Amino acid sequence: MARSTARFEQVQALKAQGKGIKPIMRELGLAKETVRKFYRATNVEEVTATSRAGRPSMLDKFKPYLHERFNAGITNISALFREIREQGYRGSHGTVADYLAPFRVVGAAPPAKPAVPKVRHVTSWMLHHPDDLDEEQQLQLKQVRTTCPHLDATAGHVTEFAKILTNRHGEQLDEWMVAVEAHELPHLHRFVRGLRRDYDAVLNGLTLPYSSGAVEGNVDRIKMIKRQMYGRANFDLLRKRILHAV
Known part of the structure; x- marks a missing residue:
């Protein structure tokens, strides 16, 4: 707690000087995610409480x-410990006893809270077409989106961009970027800034039917042949194999 308090004060002091996350990272020698959570927090308790809440348990x-x-x-x-051990639990008896202790006092257990989905699962659900998700996955994604307005907005923007990308509706790109910038979504804002830097190329890629896929495929094939022959043959044979493959 003392270390977290010190870091929070350091980050907030530098933030008050007008410094961003990256300059603070370099000055304090901390990881980007560490600086970000202290940078956005209003107090140190908010950071420590989030860390405890997000810590998984067996x-x-x-x-x-x-x-x-x-x-x-x-x-x-x-x-009960023996029963869950048979189901695959590998934790200690003491952990089970500590968890059940409050229930023994009142004589009943409250309704169990559903397990929080892992970040990689939520991300995967958001990036897949809804028709590719089973009923349970669709339900869990709906529940997550309902409990977090920012995540709900992010999922909506991701879905709309996927439609633009897969259907080549480049004419909708400007409208989509304006809609993203209207929400408080820093991660998507950075993505939009990247799109604006290469706007012409992005717009062409989302509009025209041309693709560099064939070229990239040949490059990957050449790399594979090169790896197969490394240390075994000279350049002449490598050249012949590449020409034969093409």
């Missing part, structure tokens, strides 16, 4: 089962 996936069994009258901790 017991998480077994909590709904424990709640159900406890309310069914199975309150013996050792028995």
Whole structure:
């Protein structure tokens, strides 16, 4: 806690001087994500609470089962520990005992909170077409979007950009970028700034039917042949293999 407080004060002091995240990273020698969370926090408790809340536990996936069994009258901790061990739990007996202790005091377990989906799963769901997700994945994504307005806005913009990309609707690019900039979404703002820097190339790529895929495919094929022959043959044979492959 003391270290977190010191870092928070350092980052906020530099922020007050008008410095951005990257300059603060270089000055303090901290990772980008570390600086970002202290930079955006309003107090140190906000940072530490988020860290604790997001920390996964081996017991998480077994909590709904424990709640159900406890309310069914199975309150013996050792028995419940053996049951979840048979299901794959590899944690300690003490962890289970500590988790169930409050339930033993009141004599019942509250409804189990659904497990929070992992970031990589949410990202994958957002990047897939809705028709490619099963019912459970669609439901979980809907629940996540409902609980977080920023994530809901991000998912909506990602979906719209995917439509522009796959259907080559480059004429909608300007409207999409304006819509993104109207929301408080720093990550997408950086993406939009990158699009604006290469606007002509991006617009052509989202409009015209041409692709460099064939060229990239040949480059990858040449690299593969080169790796296969490294240390085994001379340039003449490499050239012949490439010409034969093409």
